[in-house]
Amino acid sequence: MFPGFYEEIHEEFREVVREFVAREVTPHYKQWDAAHLMDRAVWEAAAENGLLGLAVDEDHGGMGLTDYRFRMILDEELARADALGLALALHLHDDWVLPALRRFGTAEQQQTWLPRFLDSSFIASVAFTEPGAGSDLRGVRTKAVRQDDGSWLLTGQKTFIGNAVSGDGALVLARTDGSDVKRRGGAESFSLFLVEKEDNPGYQVGSQLEKMGLKASDTAELFFSEARVPAENLIGGEGRGLEIAKEILPQGRLAVAAGAAAVAEAALGQTVDYVRQRTAFDQPVAEFQNTRFQLAELQIELEAVQRYLAATVEAFDAGQLDVVGASKAKLFIGERAKSMLDTCLQLHGGYGYILEYPVAQAYLAVRLMTIFGGTSEILRETIGTDLLRD
Ligand SMILES: Cc1cc2nc3c(=O)[nH]c(=O)nc-3n(C[C@H](O)[C@H](O)[C@H](O)COP(=O)(O)OP(=O)(O)OC[C@H]3O[C@@H](n4cnc5c(N)ncnc54)[C@H](O)[C@@H]3O)c2cc1C
Structure with a gap:
């Protein structure tokens, strides 16, 4: 995210996340990708590091980190480590199911289930x-x-x-x-x-x-x-099933938008590194005017995405993000990230098409963001209908 978005306390939390990713995720991730399954140990390690259910209050054993910026740091670090499957798995647990329990569970249900969500005994x-x-x-x-x-x-x-x-x-x-x-x-x-x-x-x-x-x-x-x-x-x-599903949609859609923004940021960083070291016609790819122009467009798009996301997160943290607001964020950021990843991949040439390269993985990951949690067409319907309401 842009300078000033995070405070010192978030950066301290980032250190914990970064260490967790380096120790518990990166050494195993390729194997999980090949097996199409992660070891349960990664959930247990996430729990031990206090990375599950950040928003759960202290009475239920959590840390009460309702400030969504903490949650975003997990996405950013997992995107940087090219471990996006884990980011998705955590979203389902933390941003879709947990909010239903926290907001609509009875006291007994919360007493029973929230500790299990936190200690990873219930994924x-x-x-x-x-x-x-x-x-x-x-x-x-x-x-x-x-x-x-x-x-x-x-x-x-x-x-x-x-x-x-x-x-x-x-x-x-x-x-x-x-x-x-x-x-x-x-x-x-x-x-x-x-x-x-x-x-x-x-x-x-x-x-x-x-x-x-x-x-x-x-x-x-x-x-x-x-x-x-x-x-x-x-x-x-x-x-009340549909009513509750609608109530948890803002957080679910925000999570997809935040994930897409994190992927786009990581991919742009990787692309800048790549065009600097790759040569063609006796010069770094970065020296072509076309490359600079493309990077300039990408940077502006990323900033627009991040500013939009920041405003959406602020509304969410203030308890003011409704379905329409979250739909706008997911639509704008999901679609932008998708097109940004296309350009990032292009700037990698043939290597961008090879799955070993993070940009190829990110391209495939971001393709889901305009489908899962409400397709872009459904989001346009939601936003357009709201606009035309009397
Ligand atoms: C990898 C992956 C993971 C997923 N994970 C989960 C999960 O964990 N849990 C879960 O419950 N679901 C999950 N989903 C499901 C996902 O949320 C749905 O795929 C999505 O909501 C779209 O539903 P559908 O696939 O049935 O498409 P359809 O509803 O059949 O849509 C087909 C096409 O028609 C369009 N369309 C539909 N209605 C309209 C309309 N009114 N106006 C205009 N166009 C319209 C759609 O936009 C789309 O382009 C996952 C999907 C994928 C691919």
């Missing part, structure tokens, strides 16, 4: 998307049926679920009003459940999906066949 997935329902969550067909003892039986299928293999359970969006699943549900047809994998034979993880990039982060389908869900695992009350 979380968010399971909203289904084969037939992504952008339109009212099309979700997974259903939960209440039993006489108040517990639920969950049946259905989810897809594209991050941490599905490595994780311990998922925040699942399911239909609870008994409506015909072949039709779109109503605003109150859905509920959210925190569903545990352990000792739950009805909770099955499908084979992994082969992604273009971010391979160290495992992604798979989930199959629920009368999976058991205790009554106390319903989050926020029956019929």
